[in-house]
Amino acid sequence: MERLSHxxxxxxxxxxxxxxxxxxxxxxxxxxxxxxAPGTLxxxxxxxxxxxxxxxxxxVAGIMGVKRTPDLIPMCHPLLISGIDLKFNIREVxxxxxxxxxxxxxxxxxxxxxxxxxxxxxGLTIYDMCKAVDKGIEIGEIKLLKKSGGxxxxxxxxxxxxxxxxxxxxEKKGVAKKEIVEGYLVENHGLEDDAHAGDWHxxxxxxxxxxxxxxxxxxxxxxLGAFGENIVTKGLKLYNIPIGTKLKLGEEILLEVTQxxxxxxxxxxxxxxxxxxxxxxxxxxxxxxxGGKLQSGVNIEVLLDx
Numbered sequence: 001m002e003r004l005s006h007x008x009x010x011x012x013x014x015x016x017x018x019x020x021x022x023x024x025x026x027x028x029x030x031x032x033x034x035x036x037a038p039g040t041l042x043x044x045x046x047x048x049x050x051x052x053x054x055x056x057x058x059x060v061a062g063i064m065g066v067k068r069t070p071d072l073i074p075m076c077h078p079l080l081i082s083g084i085d086l087k088f089n090i091r092e093v094x095x096x097x098x099x100x101x102x103x104x105x106x107x108x109x110x111x112x113x114x115x116x117x118x119x120x121x122x123g124l125t126i127y128d129m130c131k132a133v134d135k136g137i138e139i140g141e142i143k144l145l146k147k148s149g150g151x152x153x154x155x156x157x158x159x160x161x162x163x164x165x166x167x168x169x170x171e172k173k174g175v176a177k178k179e180i181v182e183g184y185l186v187e188n189h190g191l192e193d194d195a196h197a198g199d200w201h202x203x204x205x206x207x208x209x210x211x212x213x214x215x216x217x218x219x220x221x222x223x224l225g226a227f228g229e230n231i232v233t234k235g236l237k238l239y240n241i242p243i244g245t246k247l248k249l250g251e252e253i254l255l256e257v258t259q260x261x262x263x264x265x266x267x268x269x270x271x272x273x274x275x276x277x278x279x280x281x282x283x284x285x286x287x288x289x290x291g292g293k294l295q296s297g298v299n300i301e302v303l304l305d306x
Contacts, residue, residue, distance in 0.1 A: 015075050021108040026149030029304045030115035032099045032142040034126045040134040041095050044126075051129045055088045055097075058125040062086045065121030066103055066114045076113050081105050084114075086122060089242040093281075098240075099123060100145075100304065112147050146304055162236035162300035164249065165209050168225030169194045177225030182295035185253055185288050191230050201258040202285040206231045208238050211282040227279040233300060238284045241302060247286065250298040254290035 005016050036044070044054045051057070063084050070076040083104035088097055101118035103111040123139040130137060145157045168177035173195045183191050190197025190204050197203055207229035216222055224232050239260055241247075247255040261280050 013075070015077065016109075018077065018108040021150075023106055023108055024149045025104070025106050026110050027102065027104050027147065028110060028112040028115040028144065029100065029102045029146040030112070030119045030142070030144050031101075032119035032123045033140055034097045034099065034123050035138040035140070036095055036097065036126075036130060037134050037136065038092075038095045040130050040137070041090065041092065041097070043133065044097070044130070045090065049129060049133070051132075054126055054129040057129060058088070058099075058122040059086045061125035062099070062101055062118035062122035065117045066101075066111075069114045069117045072117060073113055077109050079105055079107055079109070079111065079114070081111065081114065084118065086118060087242075091240065093239075097126060098242075102304065110147055110150055112144055116142060116144060156301070158235070159237070160302040160304070162302075163234045164231055164294065164296055164298040164300060165234045166224040166232040166296050167191070167294050168230055168232065170225070170228070171195055176223070177228055177230065179224045182293060183230075184293055185291040187288050187291040189291075190288055191294075194230060196228075196230070201287060202262075203288050204231060204255060204286045205229045205279075205283055206233055206238055206286065207279060207283045208232070208236060209234045211278045215278055227283065229279065229283060231294070236300065236302070239282045241284060246289070246303040248301045248303055249294060250292065252290060252292035253288075253294060253298075255286040256289050257284055257286050259285040 043049050047053050063086065066081060066084050070078045081103060085102045087100045089100065090097055099119045099122050101115045101122070103115040103118065105111050119142055127137050127139060143157065144155070145160060147155045166179045167183045168179050169183060169191055170177040171193065185204065186192055186197070188199065196205065205228060207227055209232055212222060212232065241257055243257050243260060245257045247257065249255065261283060
């Protein structure tokens with residue numbers, strides 16, 4: 001195991017010497033979650049808290065946190081940051097605000113600590129803005145999602161990586177789709193020869209194998225495509241991916257998430273069998289930005305800083 005770089009051979013603390021390193025473009029993306037009461041979340045969304053616009057104040061606080069990171073973390077280098085972006089994704093299903101911080105620099109050392117500090121300070125600011133109405137706020141899940149640049153290359157958190165398990169298609173709407181060996185995604189259209197393809201926002205549907213397995217545990221015998229999904233995935237919590245996020249499938253296919261779940265106007269056979277259906281809650285829909293051939297085994301990456 002390599003020794004910790006912030007100590008010299010005699011065990012004394014030090015700031016790492018980066019004088020001989022090359023300058024490269026470096027990006028770090030971090031996340032955090034703030035769980036609040038449903039009523040508090042409504043106040044935040046409607047900007048009705050007495051202290052003002054909670055998320056905008058938290059955004060500014062996160063940016064300030066990036067710039068003060070070397071003052072807070074002893075061995076961090078003072079850096080000339082070139083870009084900071086904070087986004088807030090509201091998940092009403094679990095009354096949670098997800099904070100995503102992206103920090104960029106062209107320099108000799110990375111900005112992971114700056115991104116993590118941005119998330120932490122933004123989360124604490126949300127707490128401070130809301131504590132008068134909600135003492136039970138929880139801040140958690142602060143972690144690095146992605147870093148690039150430098151000698152160590154790219155790091156990608158497991159929650160941004162998945163795999164295509166199956167590709168499914170149907171010639172008619174309102175019926176289960178059938179698994180096919182491979183299909184072709186057409187730009188701004190969808191899966192070739194699929195009934196749901198077309199010039200609209202729900203060109204492709206995706207559903208996780210993990211969610212299908214939950215329904216199987218209720219005693220259902222299900223084939224892939226039974227919920228009308230075009231793509232069955234593994235390893236991703238699809239329903240937590242914000243609208244507008246891009247997904248890269250393999251080397252060429254690019255999707256953009258356009259809708260999380262859907263309203264079921266007519267109850268399907270599965271709902272009548274077990275009193276529940278997962279597609280309206282766990283499935284997602286996307287447009288095809290760049291097409292290509294698709295089959296099982298293809299890797300999926302959630303793109304955050306593109």
